[in-house]
Amino acid sequence: MPMLEVKDLHVAFPRGKKDWIEALRGVDLTLEKGERLGVVGESGAGKSMLAFAILNLIAEPGRVSNGSIALDGQNLLEMSERQIRKIRGNRVSMIFQDPMVTLNPVLSIGTQMIETLRAHRNISRRAAHKLCVQKLKQVAIPSAEGRMDAYPHELSGGLRQRVVIAIALLTDPEIIIADEPTTALDVTIQAEIMALILKLCRENDVALILITHDLGVVAEVTERLMIMYAGKCVETGRTRDMIAAPHHPYAAGLLKALPQNAKRGEKLYQIPGSMPPITNLPTGCPYHPRCPRASDICRASMPPLEGGVACFHPLEQSQEAPA
């Protein structure tokens, strides 16, 4: 049995009095112990919504309207807030995009770390302090002891994100959900942070759900990949295989549109149009208005996710991406 199993997850937000709009429209996901999964999609595809839903953090008036989320066989959706708190930030931690927003600006790093630890562990202040310093050292923060008294504004963006990672690791979680952890950072800092996350996940056998829009980052870090479009998973599989030979026309288009996959001086492949807003989805497959392979059946009904691909006309292994 997989450690985390999400089945047919729907998240809906009300529009008007009776109408509901679905931000997630039936997403399945499994995660084994120590496995690294990448979730890729454009803004509005529902990838952050998926992360929030797993931690039961969907804000009112939105709600999980259907599906189940099981961690070691226990359904998180049926738990009380009290029970879920024992899991959130403890067995499952989260790293968000912008460390300036995640950290409390008026509390010192040490206070925030000790508070997190003592919320989940019955431990003395002194012991907590010691453990926190140790974690700061683990994420390669120079002069860790002194940094405990520093405030977030005194640290650079890269160091702040290291602190956030240290906090996420404090309780020795089994799963870390990282939502665009390096999008706000520069390339060299991104490389530092991703190398650190990769190393820590491997050393501690922690599973990772990495949410990003950057296919390069996913290729570097994850073993499995899931591509989302308009609230659905359109393709999932082993990262290496999918990047070498994508089957869904959207996945193929995304990869082909990358500048590193084009010859210099030649035009880039471009996917026409843009992703429809979830408030105004077309019938059938949500990708059909942009898809070069679309036919009548695509306009009429939604293709089921079969063999890792949700498409009526998937690309063959050897086939080139759509022209």
Place this chain on the structure above:
Amino acid sequence: MSAPIVETRNLQVRFPLPTHFLSREKPVLHALSGVDVQITQGETFCVVGESGCGKTTLGRAIIGLNKPSGGEVYFKGQRIDQMDETTRKPIRRDMQMVFQNPYASLNPRRTVFDTLAEPINHLMPEKTKDEVRAQVEDVLAATGCDPSWQRRLPHEFSGGQRQRIAIARALVTNPAFIVADEPISALDVSIQAQILNLLADLQAERGLTYLFITHDLSVVQHFGTRVAVMYLGQVMELATAETIFADPKHPYTKLLLDAIPKLEGGSFERPRTPGELPDPVNPPPGCPFAPRCPLAAERCRTERPKLREISNSGSMAACHFAQ
């Protein structure tokens, strides 16, 4: 080589910071400390670097949005940095800018037509109403915008569409030179290729010269003619795009290239030590990169290296040890 269309000589920009009322110190932030670039007609001159390296300030100083504190800026052989507004006005037609965030750069209360007509009315007051309308329609067609957009407001458009409108606004006065400051980094992956292709097409049709500011090296590799790598207000390396990727000379360029996530993987395998930009208020006396540089020696900490030709390579690098 023909005469450059834009040239800077020892360009400097300093920003005075707020002074403490008891202190006699007058802190100054050195955004650009002596930049020499020559941009040739018809090329795409890319400026890359991490946040705070001065790449945006360089673009803004050339266009005239920041007043240089020292040095000279030439446009088509004419010195423009010390011109007064009235003499400079006819030149503004020839130099335009596209900004990073199309959500912030378009006035939300102006229709697309008003936004596009403004530069013509301001910079070409001799045009009649009909000529203005014709020019706006031409530029909308050239940038792939529908003529019906003219009467709509920015909030009705997606990010990619807004960026097309922003590009149309820059083009409406038929400029020869465009500064594009991170024009695609606020856009979704599938939209980025569309905008890059549009910029390439426009360049081919109209013989435009671009100063392309970006932090994304894969875009530079595909799109750039020549590249300047900046660090803490200085150009560290200057070479053609092919050369800089095939044979980087400066240790900082190597670090940047090494940090790009690659589809084949391998960039994040080694743990990296945290490194950050030195304080631009008190820049180090020697090479600004010395604190992070694996090659740094005593000489680097005291003597600032000048940008010099590296023999048999066609590259210029500001490093004592580059060869």
